[in-house]
Amino acid sequence: MxxxxxxxxxxxxxxxxxxxxxxxxxxxxxxxxxxxxxxxxxxxxxxxxxxxxxxxxxxxxxxxxxxxxxxxxxxxxxxxxxxxxxxxxxxxxxxxxxxxxxxxxxxxxDRNASKRITFPDVRTHRRGIHTQSCQSNKLKEVKEEEEDYQDNKEEEAATLHKTFTSIVGQNFYNLAVPTDFSVKYFPLGYYTIVLKNSEAREWEVSVVPNGKDASCNTVKLSAGWAAFRRDNQINSGDTCTFELVESKTMLVHIDPK
Known part of the structure; x- marks a missing residue:
């Protein structure tokens, strides 16, 4: 063959x-x-x-x-x-x-007959993260300065406790991040964040641009969100509050309808 x-x-x-x-x-x-x-x-x-x-x-x-x-x-x-x-x-x-x-x-x-692009695992490391702008399909490595890890975590914990609330809809596979929160705290690109539930269990979830062209300015939770939703028995109409506790980690508070 x-x-x-x-x-x-x-x-x-x-x-x-x-x-x-x-x-x-x-x-x-x-x-x-x-x-x-x-x-x-x-x-x-x-x-x-x-x-x-x-x-x-x-x-x-x-x-x-x-x-x-x-x-x-x-x-x-x-x-x-x-x-x-x-x-x-x-x-x-x-x-x-x-x-x-x-x-x-x-x-x-996808439903528009465009081949889906899945980027390599881009979970944050101290040596760099990978991002992608809406206008380019080329991954760019952003070098981060070497800093004392513990000091950096303490600073994040003190300054990055930001939240947004979303009533979960029927789309099982994606969740849009509100515009204000997205613009302030989630840079455009393709990368991975960690969602934690109240029991401190963790799920990796992809963040992708919430748009089809270079004009997109917000992001959504994509691959991995369905698993988080299923494992935590989140139904349509439930309310989730997302708390940014580190630069790429969110604690999710789930309030059933």
Whole structure:
């Protein structure tokens, strides 16, 4: 079987067979059925495990169980984690390309048919953080001065206790940060922050521009927000108060409706 080669996280040759899946309201996150006409590509190499390789700069991969039921083939255990980790949203769609040996390459496209760009993990380190402006797709490293870590944390704790409150809507995958708070405390770009609940458990959540072009001036919580919402049983209509306790850490107070 012909293989696809890769360069910089992208597909160069597209010779492997493909199928696609559209994410719709009520999408089953427990398993994914392989289209019947696609099964013939797998029969000679079928096994009980498959690897899903996300074709972007993160080069992430997931292992899923493969199950056969009444002649149908499904991705089972592990598929839910793929859905959760990638915060798949309504009307996004996935293109699956079969390489060989139960290896699948996957590209994710948004509802406008634009390929979703996932940036490398950019959790804050003392040596620098990565950001991206709305006008550029090039990641820029911002060097930070070496400072005494403990003094810096104490200063943050004293000065950065800022809050905003949001009534959670029906969008399970994103939460917009209010304009005033966004402009003051969240620089435009693509990076990761930490959300803490009242039990001090932590979740990493991506921050991305809340706009489609260079005119965007606010941000939203994206990948990881769905996991935080699910794990904390946050429903539509609940009120969340976000308290900025460090430059990239927020304590979330949850008030059920």
């Amino acid at each position: 012909a293989r696809t080669t890769f360069n910089n996280g992208g597909m160069e040759e597209k010779k492997g067979p493909t199928f696609f899946k559209i994410i719709k309201s009520g999408f089953n996150t427990e398993d994914l059925r392989i289209p019947p006409k696609f099964r013939r590509h797998l029969l000679n190499e079928l096994s009980d495990r498959a690897t899903l390789n996300l074709m972007d700069s993160s080069n992430s991969s997931w292992t899923v169980d493969v199950s056969q039921t009444e002649g149908e083939i499904y991705f089972k255990n592990g598929w839910q984690k793929f859905v959760r980790d990638n915060s798949l949203g309504n009307f996004e769609f996935l293109v699956f390309r079969y390489e060989s040996d139960m290896q699948f390459s996957i590209e994710i496209f």
